[in-house]
Amino acid sequence: MEKENKKTREKAKKERNELVRQLVAFIRKRDKRVQAHRKLVEEQNAEKTRKAEEFRRQQKLKQAKLAEQYKEQSWITMSDLERELQEMEAQYEKEFGDGSDDEDELEEQETKDKLHDETEEAEFLDGLYCPACDKLLKAKKM
Template sequence: MEKENKKTREKARKERNELVRQLVAFVRKRDRRVQAHRKLVEEQNAEKIKKTAELRRQQKLQQAKMAEEYKEQSWAAMSELEKELQQIEAQYGEEFGDTSENAEQPNDNDPTIDCYDDLYCPACDKSFKSDKA
């Protein structure tokens, strides 16, 4: 009997809550204060969207202006780095007797080339017998 009464009370409570929700929705549709508040919120949202769009546009213009005014630092210029690299290569070539022309053509008199095959690691200074090794 108590279970049946509890079930009936729950059903009546749900119906009552649904009826109150419908009444609130009906009043909200027709209440001028709610409509005025909704209109105010929509205007504020539209204003926020405009402000963010304007701010984004200003930031893009500022970034474009900064990009136009950008001057590459002398130490970051690639041409300078390339010149330095060529000088270093030339210096090492003179020091070790290995110029770029000689590096492309193997030297038959060099004994170190003969003792190592294709599976040589210059970093480890090891030669390997298979690819997996």
């Protein structure tokens, strides 16, 4: 008997609570104070998003102005350095000749360097190379 009464009471309690929840929801829909508060919250959120968007826009404009005002430093420009280098080369060429002998020696040195690089590359391909250790490994260990 007690179990049946307990089940009946629990069922009635759940129905009552559900009825109260429905009543509260119905009243909230129609209560002018709740509607005014909801409207106020929505306006505040809209104002926050508008301010955030305006702030982002101002930051973009500020960055654009800084980018327009940016002036490349004189030491960064390579055109002046290249011009000075060409002038120096022309001056040395006038003083010491055309340097055709030096060019032959440079070509020989370049071919030697290429051969040396090719042999090193072949060694890397034959063995295993560890880029973390920067070592060439002879055998594969597991």
